[in-house]
């Protein structure tokens with residue numbers, strides 16, 4: 011039980027490392043470990059949530075300015091060689107945001123294409139967490155992404171972010187409204203999580219959800 015890669019220990023109990031930034035589909039790594047991706051509008055808090063999950067503040071770069079993450083950034087738990095018989099149990103993939111970003115239009119279009127192509131065509135992608143800002147709820151471009159995932163039959167779960175920015179009483183109401191909006195969506199996991207990376211709220215529940223999704 012005390013082997014280096016003890017499968018019973020939480021994968022979030024160990025250090026994580028950045029392994030690769032992918033600027034276009036042709037640079038994707040060969041399909042290996044199960045991938046769990048974080049998608050959402052620019053500035054929703056994708057990179058901050060990954061940092062909170064792995065307990066390492068500076069791992070994924072974050073910024074006040076929308077458009078910080080510009081590639082598909084791969085993170086894995088440390089301590090695996092990456093050889094076929096010693097692959098990490100999962101990789102977390104931080105994505106560029108969709109929607110508005112403070113960057114030239116061609117660049118934003120290129121990121122959006124990369125995000126959409128990856129989400130619809132990656133066989134090792136097991137679960138997508140679609141992040142929704144608790145202050146804004148589901149917007150039109152989120153609906154487009156959910157429809158794409160439904161069509162591609164990629165399992166996803168909605169995660170509300172920045173709940174510290176709204177009144178506590180608003181959270182259950184928003185969860186109920188969001189559940190109502192996704193109830194007819196075939197690939198949506200019928201439970202909505204709420205988080206604050208800033209305060210650490212909901213992070214442990216999200217860790218458990220990810221481990222369950224990957225082990226299934």
Ligand SMILES: Nc1nc2c(ncn2[C@@H]2O[C@H](COP(=O)(O)OP(=O)(O)OP(=O)(O)O)[C@@H](O)[C@H]2O)c(=O)[nH]1
Nearest residue numbers: 053054055056057058072073077078079107207208
């Ligand atoms: N109050 C609060 N602020 C947060 C939270 N999570 C992220 N932020 C802030 O929101 C801003 C955007 O966070 P990022 O994690 O960079 O967002 P992102 O979705 O990765 O953004 P892009 O890479 O640009 O698409 C930063 O200023 C964060 O500090 C949170 O839970 N609460």
Ligand SMILES: [Mg+2]
Nearest residue numbers: 056057078079
């Ligand atoms: Mg980011």
